[in-house]
Amino acid sequence: MSEPTELTEPTEPTSLADRAAELDAADPLAPLRDRFLLDDGVYLDGNSLGALPAGVPDRVADVVRRQWGELRIRSWGESGWWTAPERIGDRIAPLVGAAPGQIVVGDSTSVNVFKALVAAVRMAREAGAETAGGSGGTGGGEGRDEILVDASTFPTDGYIAASAARMTGCAVRPVAPHEVPAALSPRTAAVLLNHVDYRTGRLHDLPSLTAAVHAAGAYAVWDLCHSAGALPVGLDEHGVALAVGCTYKFLNGGPGSPAFLYVRADLQERFDSPLPGWNSHAEPFGMRPDYEPAKGAVRGRVGTPDILSLLALEAALDVWEGVSVEAVRAKSLALTDFFLECVAAHVPAGRVESVTPAAQERGSQVALRCADAGEVMERLIARGVVGDFRDPDILRFGFTPLYVGFADAERAARVLGEVLTGS
Amino acid sequence: MSEPTELTEPTEPTSLADRAAELDAADPLAPLRDRFLLDDGVYLDGNSLGALPAGVPDRVADVVRRQWGELRIRSWGESGWWTAPERIGDRIAPLVGAAPGQIVVGDSTSVNVFKALVAAVRMAREAGAETAGGSGGTGGGEGRDEILVDASTFPTDGYIAASAARMTGCAVRPVAPHEVPAALSPRTAAVLLNHVDYRTGRLHDLPSLTAAVHAAGAYAVWDLCHSAGALPVGLDEHGVALAVGCTYKFLNGGPGSPAFLYVRADLQERFDSPLPGWNSHAEPFGMRPDYEPAKGAVRGRVGTPDILSLLALEAALDVWEGVSVEAVRAKSLALTDFFLECVAAHVPAGRVESVTPAAQERGSQVALRCADAGEVMERLIARGVVGDFRDPDILRFGFTPLYVGFADAERAARVLGEVLTGS
Numbered sequence: 001m002s003e004p005t006e007l008t009e010p011t012e013p014t015s016l017a018d019r020a021a022e023l024d025a026a027d028p029l030a031p032l033r034d035r036f037l038l039d040d041g042v043y044l045d046g047n048s049l050g051a052l053p054a055g056v057p058d059r060v061a062d063v064v065r066r067q068w069g070e071l072r073i074r075s076w077g078e079s080g081w082w083t084a085p086e087r088i089g090d091r092i093a094p095l096v097g098a099a100p101g102q103i104v105v106g107d108s109t110s111v112n113v114f115k116a117l118v119a120a121v122r123m124a125r126e127a128g129a130e131t132a133g134g135s136g137g138t139g140g141g142e143g144r145d146e147i148l149v150d151a152s153t154f155p156t157d158g159y160i161a162a163s164a165a166r167m168t169g170c171a172v173r174p175v176a177p178h179e180v181p182a183a184l185s186p187r188t189a190a191v192l193l194n195h196v197d198y199r200t201g202r203l204h205d206l207p208s209l210t211a212a213v214h215a216a217g218a219y220a221v222w223d224l225c226h227s228a229g230a231l232p233v234g235l236d237e238h239g240v241a242l243a244v245g246c247t248y249k250f251l252n253g254g255p256g257s258p259a260f261l262y263v264r265a266d267l268q269e270r271f272d273s274p275l276p277g278w279n280s281h282a283e284p285f286g287m288r289p290d291y292e293p294a295k296g297a298v299r300g301r302v303g304t305p306d307i308l309s310l311l312a313l314e315a316a317l318d319v320w321e322g323v324s325v326e327a328v329r330a331k332s333l334a335l336t337d338f339f340l341e342c343v344a345a346h347v348p349a350g351r352v353e354s355v356t357p358a359a360q361e362r363g364s365q366v367a368l369r370c371a372d373a374g375e376v377m378e379r380l381i382a383r384g385v386v387g388d389f390r391d392p393d394i395l396r397f398g399f400t401p402l403y404v405g406f407a408d409a410e411r412a413a414r415v416l417g418e419v420l421t422g423s
Numbered sequence: 424m425s426e427p428t429e430l431t432e433p434t435e436p437t438s439l440a441d442r443a444a445e446l447d448a449a450d451p452l453a454p455l456r457d458r459f460l461l462d463d464g465v466y467l468d469g470n471s472l473g474a475l476p477a478g479v480p481d482r483v484a485d486v487v488r489r490q491w492g493e494l495r496i497r498s499w500g501e502s503g504w505w506t507a508p509e510r511i512g513d514r515i516a517p518l519v520g521a522a523p524g525q526i527v528v529g530d531s532t533s534v535n536v537f538k539a540l541v542a543a544v545r546m547a548r549e550a551g552a553e554t555a556g557g558s559g560g561t562g563g564g565e566g567r568d569e570i571l572v573d574a575s576t577f578p579t580d581g582y583i584a585a586s587a588a589r590m591t592g593c594a595v596r597p598v599a600p601h602e603v604p605a606a607l608s609p610r611t612a613a614v615l616l617n618h619v620d621y622r623t624g625r626l627h628d629l630p631s632l633t634a635a636v637h638a639a640g641a642y643a644v645w646d647l648c649h650s651a652g653a654l655p656v657g658l659d660e661h662g663v664a665l666a667v668g669c670t671y672k673f674l675n676g677g678p679g680s681p682a683f684l685y686v687r688a689d690l691q692e693r694f695d696s697p698l699p700g701w702n703s704h705a706e707p708f709g710m711r712p713d714y715e716p717a718k719g720a721v722r723g724r725v726g727t728p729d730i731l732s733l734l735a736l737e738a739a740l741d742v743w744e745g746v747s748v749e750a751v752r753a754k755s756l757a758l759t760d761f762f763l764e765c766v767a768a769h770v771p772a773g774r775v776e777s778v779t780p781a782a783q784e785r786g787s788q789v790a791l792r793c794a795d796a797g798e799v800m801e802r803l804i805a806r807g808v809v810g811d812f813r814d815p816d817i818l819r820f821g822f823t824p825l826y827v828g829f830a831d832a833e834r835a836a837r838v839l840g841e842v843l844t845g846s
Contacts, residue, residue: 037492045496052492060487060731061480068677069460069475073468073811081678108726110700111534118590151712156701156726159714163697167541167590174712199710248727254491255504255730274586277533278579287622287814289574289597291582303531303579304671307678308483308732386496391710 016342016410023338023406029331033403035319036252041384042408042415047226047365047398048388050252050316059315063308075307084310085258085279085301091317092251092260095325096224096243097234102262104300105247105310109225109259110156111275112244113192115300116261117147117164118274120190120219120242126270128217144189144218148175154198157223161192167274177204184216191218195233196226196363199390201356203231203363207238214239225249228260229320230364230400231329241267250364250400253313261300268299277302319402331401332364339366339397339409346417355394368395370420379419385412439765439833446761446829452754456826458742459675464807465831465838470649470788470821471811473675473739482738486731498730507733508681508702508724514740515674515683518748519647519666520657525685527723528670528733532648532682533579534698535667536615538723539684540570540587541697543613543642543665549693551640567612567641571598577621580646584615590697600627607639614641618656619649619786622813624779626654626786630661637662648672651683652743653787653823654752664690673787673823676736684723691722700725742825754824755787762789762820762832769840778817791818793843802842808835 024030036051043051067079076082089103096103107115124144149161151174158174165172168189175183177193184191191213196203206222213220222243227233229250235243243262247253263271273293278284279301282292293299340354343366352368370376370393377389387397397412417423447453459474466474490502499505512526519526530538547567572584574597581597588595591612598606600616607614614636619626629645636643645666650656652673658666666685670676686694696716701707702724705715716722763777766789775791793799793816800812810820820835840846 037488039493043495049491049496051495052487057484057487057492061484064475064480064483064677064735065460068472069480070462072466072474073472073809075678107530107534108700108729110702110726111530111698114698154701155704155710155712155714158712159699159701159704162714163699167697246727254487255498256727256733257731258729259726274590275534275537276582276586277531278577278582279533281578281582285814287578289578289581291578291585303533303682304669304679306531306681306729306732308680308735309729310679312487312731388496391708 016345017407020338020406020410023334027331027405029323029327029401030405032319032323033405036403038403041386042412044385044387044397044399044404044408044412046252046400046404047249047396049248049255050250050400051403053252053316053319055318056254056312056315060308060312063311081305081307084307084314085305086297088310088314088317089260089297091314092228092247095251095320096228096245096262097232098236098262099265102265102297103260104297105260105313106258106301106305109223109244109246110160112259112261113157113160113221113223114164115273115275116221116242116244117161117190117192118168119271120221121147121164121168121170122272123267123270124189124218144187145170146185146187147172147189148180148183148191149173150193151176152197152199153192153194154223154225157192157194177209180209181212184212184218186217188213188216188218191220192223193220194223194226196230198226199394199396200367201363201365203227203357203361206233206240210238210240214241226363226365229325229328230332232325235262240264247313251313252316252319254309254316257309257313258306263297263300268296271299273299275302279303279305323402328401332399333359333362335399335401335404335406335409336362336364336366338406339399339413342410342413343368343416346413347420348417351420352395364400365396365398368397369393370395376419380415383415383419385415387412439768440830443761443829443833446757450754450828452746452750452824453828455742455746456828459826461826464809465835467808467810467820467822467827467831467835469675469823469827470672470819472671472678473673473823474826476675476739476742478741479677479735479738483731483735486734504728504730507730507737508728509720511733511737511740512683512720514737515651515670518674518743519651519668519685520655521659521685522688525688525720526683527720528683528736529681529724529728532646532667532669533583535682535684536580536583536644536646537587538696538698539644539665539667540584540613540615541591542694543644544570544587544591544593545695546690546693547612547641567610568593569608569610570595570612571603571606571614572596573616574599575620575622576615576617577646577648580615580617600632603632604635607635607641609640611636611639611641614643615646616643617646617649619653621649622817622819623790624786624788626650626780626784629656629663633661633663637664649786649788652748652751653755655748658685663687670736674736675739675742677732677739680732680736681729686720686723691719694722696722698725702726702728746825751824755822756782756785758822758824758827758829758832759785759787759789761829762822762836765833765836766791766839769836770843771840774843775818787823788819788821791820792816793818799842803838806838806842808838810835
């Protein structure tokens, strides 16, 4: 693991604006900004709430006025409401490296973490029981009684993991992601990991950690909230079993838009949900008293899908037309590198410290440690540069390559310098 | 319990249209129809998906364009996004007879059934343990290992109850609601009941069943999907402990709009959620690794609230301005009685049979058993009378007094008669 990136030697400030203009002119993704409704500010909080895609307002108006207001219940079929969770899942799939039929959209990230973790524990025990001939001893079956959780996780994942553990007879053990391989044991049932740390922006090694967890007979659940739509995830390529993610950050689905759940195709038959609602029934309109789970990703559904939010998200995903995540990643790294260079040039030495790792271990954000970070962020926002503050001393700047450019990065760093020098 | 209502003697058909006109003219709720966007058809499926309130499209457009598109993350505070779940809960509260501070909105009904049932089991065991001095024997504490479930429930409640039981070490026992008092025992932890049966429209006796369950040291969870907004529920008056309900039927919140959860004020400290997300933390932005539940109804929240759907629901609730549920109930009974009278007049004898109970035991719907019900409903819909079909032989007609009138009821019965006589 690399150390946080050093802030490099100052460059002459005036030249940075020129370079930003050149970089923007050469950027093949620059025209995508027109796919969003934006103002003249610099919005570096797309990793909290993505900006509004231009096509969303009209689509939502149609969903409300025509689909709901005129067609009403007929829209469950005619407007494709009923199949929206899996259809929109298939729209997200290529952005996270998944073949169709493995993702459903619905419920919050927290609820999906619960589904995935409980299912992971059950699968690990079932697999262990098979391997161990049902002996239930350590090494298989019920002997798996521990859930490892990324110690620096976004808190809700930890709270939900504690509940999943309590309800499946497991204990939770917090572990730093890079220490997971050493912490795995025959007792490990499941491991909950973040692809990108929400605070520092550190990108964890999904391929090797997944392989290590699986080699130990356990299942990893990956939280992709800060990577989906920001960088290649490669779910299928790396054999990930279970993953969840939100859609309101880099996927621009709108405030609190529904989260997604990925269940690898060959594991779907064994996905034993703790929330077996009627929407995941093999015959949902049969109104049958006994639960028989549907085949496929649909098995991850629960209750009636939240149509307004789902279809807003579907419209938001149109911005990805013709865009590769690889190109987004390349621009993201260039943007964050350039931002760090501009910070080094514009901000007095020693006033901030980057806690974001070097490029290969970085998500799509830069986190700067800064005295009085909360107050500094307020002043940045007042000057049109919107990032966010994470307690106690982190300025967090998210870079969404679809609508953030190099001039934005330069301006943000320049305004930060002005704020910190009181100019 | 009364038997299903007999269809009364035929009345002269021509007089019914005149009577309908008189009843509509005298109906104090008739002007409320203008608060909805409707067409010339007869919409009797508001118990599946409520019609579009007139104020919703503009409100949603503002939420999308201004709150999300312009204010972006500032809207969590400035537009009241963060507090929407409990604020909108307080808007629903008077419609179900609850004082403020006891209802939160969010997640699907299925997910809320899971929260409420697991919490009910935990509370019953805790209370039992206290009573029995922690002995854990039958009669208290862990001895409570059974969940009774309304045998005719909407299937998802049964599936979720089975999961809640599995995860709390309980067994599920299906029981007809009127048999619940006799089925209660010191082993009963929780009872899941529907206020109104989704198929027959039978209204169950919430006050006496709640009292019986509590007297047995267990907790009842009431599913109000088919009663909230249709008739007085009286949650506080009858000492209900826990309730859930959907908002897209008689509350007109839109397709798949978020459900609500009621936790009685004096039980909130003991509400131990199986889905302890960051939104129910005492200090959600403290990002603390340990979960400390918030006080109040907020404790029922989980993940980031689904803002577009929540605020559409909030706008939809404006139609209740100045409307009492008691007046809605009076009109609902008059409408359903009149509809049954019109059916008796217009439909050939013996062709349909009402399975809906008499007024005092009826929700806000009429269910008619009918041969070829699926095909009959298709033909009704083709003629502008929209109800729904419930397998295998039920024509279901929901009466939403806010926008359905007596002429609608007469026309629906007349068209049904025409369809059944092939005229």
